[in-house]
Amino acid sequence: MELRHLRYFEAVAGTLNFTRAAEQLHIAQPPLSRQIQQLEEELGVTLLDRSARPLALTRAGAFFYEQASQILGRVAEVSEATRRLGSGQRRWLGVGFVPSMLYTALPGAIRDYMHAHPEVDVVLLELTSVQQAEALQAGRIDVGFGRVGIDTEGLTNTLIHEEPLVAVLPADHLLAALPAVSLEQLAQHLLIVYPAQPRPSFADQVLAQFRVHGHPVTRTFETNGLQTAIGLAAAGIGITLVPTSVQRLKRDDISYRPIVDAGIVSPVLMTRRRGDTSEDLQAFCEAVLRAEEGAA
Template sequence: MELRQLRYFEVVASTLNFSRAAERLHIAQPPLSRQIQQLEEELGVSLLDRSSRPLKLTNAGSFFYDQTVQVLARLKEIQKATRRIGAGSTRWMGIGFVPSILYGFLPNVLKRFTTENENLDISLSELTSVQQAEALKAGRIDVGFGRLAIQDEGLHNIVLVEEPMLVAIPAHSPLAGEAVIPLRRLVDEVLVLYPASPRPSFADQVLHQFSVRGYEVGKVYETNGLQTAIGLVAAGMGVTIVPESVQRLKRDDVTYRPLLERGLTSPLIMTIRVGDSSAHVARFRAMIDAALATSESPGG
């Protein structure tokens, strides 16, 4: 699959007319048609319903068009950032994060760091802890914030805080009337876990808390996102366990309660490459340390 084919398909899909697309691309219509056909052959699906008048996208074509637009837009951003960095006007810094950190102190630190370092081109990527480890080793990010320490000789894991875990339950659940919930009370509830993949993940941290106490979890729903997990709880589909700071995600149909057992915590971990002496990473870490020194609670 060639980048040229993606660009050709984007124009054809947006115009739904080969003649107009060819004019916009400044090429003849026959070679444009051949490129789209070759793309379809490589994918093994039809992207366009050519029997329709006017031309229509197939279901697969609609999906591929949406993804193509996103890929090409991202490529344009990469090109612009690369030119700025190459010209010496900015430096680049990649940061990976898991969604649950967005409810603690880190977003405010990041906002301040961005404001005070306007010469830095900062890229944010939502990644699981496992994905962050891979991205760090590949140089796609410089700093990762996750809930799981991935052991690798090339990575340095720094535990910033240990957040107590809470249980999120439907507001109409009988459990909502209790001030504190013992973990054993949850074994008969449907447990919503996230992320489902890749593993290991926060889901395994949660399951570990049950297994070390000899509790056998019953029915489980797995989802890849915190927001989806909370949505399922709100719909009365089950309960989920979250870091304490997530209770700032307030909803009328969800209630958060502390767990009875001591030591039920989830670490917030900052991961960097071993030996990374970059000045901007050092400044970022110093700002985080200062924020932690003045924060009033583990979640910020």
């Protein structure tokens, strides 16, 4: 299977018409039909219901269309990033971040940098730590801010600081009446962890702290986002742990409580490509570090 097969199928699936797809691709219709047939033979499934009027995707075809579009989109991003890097154009800065970073000093640092450097196009992408490592290697971003250090060749992680975690409880929970709670108390309840995928993630970091302190969690519920975890806690489904800075998110249906056990923290990490000496990137990282120092 080659990229052209994906492009051909994307055109056919997008138009549901071989004639229009062939016109878009600037090729004749018969060769296009043969390419799609070859693709189906290689996959061993039927992607198109040719008996339908108009042409229709099979269930397998709809799935393959979605996946092919994502792959082609990623290829386009990587190609553009490679051209930028190869031509020495450094007036574009890609920044990846995990959602909890929105409650730290990072947003303010980004705002200040954009005001001070209007000639630099800052592109922001919400990505997990694992996704940030992949995006850095592919050139889709220049720097990432997360909480899980991904040991990947060619990347370097800088610890900005370690942030204490707090428990998020339903406002009417019995533990919410206490000034602080312990891991032992929290381990008795359903623990909502996030993100579910990809791993390793903040979820593994939280679960590990319970294990290390001798209170392994027996009941968990995995979700993919910080906001969802907090919403489920508010609904009384369970409890969750979040970085202290998230307390800036005010809700009357939850209570934040500090944890009495020592060392319950999450690192704030800045990840870059090793050897990247871009002046724009250096200025941005310095702006972030200054903002973090000022917020400490």
